[in-house]
Every structure is written in C-alpha cells, then in structure tokens.
Amino acid sequence: MSEISIIKFTIMKNLILTISILGLSFNQISAQDIHQSEVPSVILNHFQKTFSKASDIEWEIKGDLYEVEFETGFLGDDHKVLYSRDGKMVRHEEEISKNSLPKSVSSSIKKSFNGYRTDDIKKITENGKVFYNIELKNYSQEWKVIFDAQGKILQKRQD
Numbered sequence: 001m002s003e004i005s006i007i008k009f010t011i012m013k014n015l016i017l018t019i020s021i022l023g024l025s026f027n028q029i030s031a032q033d034i035h036q037s038e039v040p041s042v043i044l045n046h047f048q049k050t051f052s053k054a055s056d057i058e059w060e061i062k063g064d065l066y067e068v069e070f071e072t073g074f075l076g077d078d079h080k081v082l083y084s085r086d087g088k089m090v091r092h093e094e095e096i097s098k099n100s101l102p103k104s105v106s107s108s109i110k111k112s113f114n115g116y117r118t119d120d121i122k123k124i125t126e127n128g129k130v131f132y133n134i135e136l137k138n139y140s141q142e143w144k145v146i147f148d149a150q151g152k153i154l155q156k157r158q159d
Contacts, residue, residue: 032061039066042087050089051079065090091126093133104151105132112153113143135159 036044039059043066047054054070061067066083078095098106098118109118116136124131130149135142146155 031067034059034061039068040085040087043083043085046083046087046089047081051081054079091124093122093124096121096123101132102149102151104149105134105147106151108147108151108153109134109136113145116141116143 036057036059039047047068051070051072053072055072056076057068057070059066059068062082064085066085067080068083069078069080071078080091080093081089082091084090098121100123101109101118101121109116113136116138119135119137121135122133124133131154132147132149134145134147136145137143142159144157144159145153148154
C-alpha cells in the first residue's frame with residue numbers, strides 16, 4: 001500500500017467514526033428517555049387521570065414536549081401521547097382495529113382502495129381534530145394514507 005492510500009484510508013476511517021459519533025449524539029439530543037419521577041406533576045396527574053389502566057409506560061422528553069408510550073386493554077393496544085410543559089395533551093395516537101373505524105373512513109377505503117387490506121391503523125387526535133393513519137396493502141403495492149373523520153383522503157404516499 002502506498003503512503004497516499006494509507007492516508008486516504010485513515011481519513012475515511014476517522015470520517016466514518018466521527019459521523020457515527022455525531023449521529024448517536026444527535027439521537028440523544030432529539031429524544032431523551034426519562035424516569036416517571038422526572039415528569040412534572042401536572043403532566044403526570046393528567047396522564048394518570050386520563051389513562052388509569054395504562055401499562056408498560058415509557059417517558060421521553062422531545063424538545064419542549066413530554067412523550068409517553070404505553071399500552072391499554074387486554075390485547076395491549078399501543079398509545080403515544082404528547083404533553084406540553086403545562087400539562088395539556090397536544091397529540092394522542094392510538095392503535096385501533098378495523099372494526100373501530102368510522103363508516104365514512106371504511107367506505108372511502110372500499111371506494112378508493114378496493115381489494116387492499118388494512119394494516120397498522122392509528123387514530124390520531126390533535127388540536128381537537130381526529131385523523132386516521134392507515135397502511136393499505138395488496139399483492140403488489142403498499143400505501144400510507146391519512147383520512148379525516150369524514151373519510152376524506154388528506155394525504156397518501158406509496159410505501
């Protein structure tokens with residue numbers, strides 16, 4: 001190996017190491033796991049009052065928001081809730097079954113995605129509005145589609 005090749009190899013190795021360290025550092029900055037005792041009482045009280053049967057609870061700080069992921073029910077339905085520092089629920093995302101979809105959303109799926117099966121259905125409540133984020137699959141395609149509560153397609157992208 002020539003001296004130039006060794007120098008190039010060393011530079012590349014150091015560059016890869018630096019990028020890896022920066023990536024891990026950024027991940028730590030963007031979201032930080034915290035213990036329940038570190039959650040402000042106004043948030044914790046609101047959470048416990050609203051979701052008294054929650055289990056498998058995990059808290060994180062994401063910027064100015066507190067995020068809690070947990071499960072409810074016999075089958076362990078997944079939930080994710082974001083709270084502002086003053087204890088207001090900003091967003092609630094919950095896993096639901098196909099049978100829990102409003103008829104308007106089911107009809108829209110049947111009309112626009114006939115022959116597709118639903119997968120990973122989430123009901124999202126944000127700023128008083130309800131949306132449904134649904135993965136739709138058939139033998140050759142997969143779509144991620146967001147519907148409003150009336151069944152109108154707000155966004156769709158092929159996955």
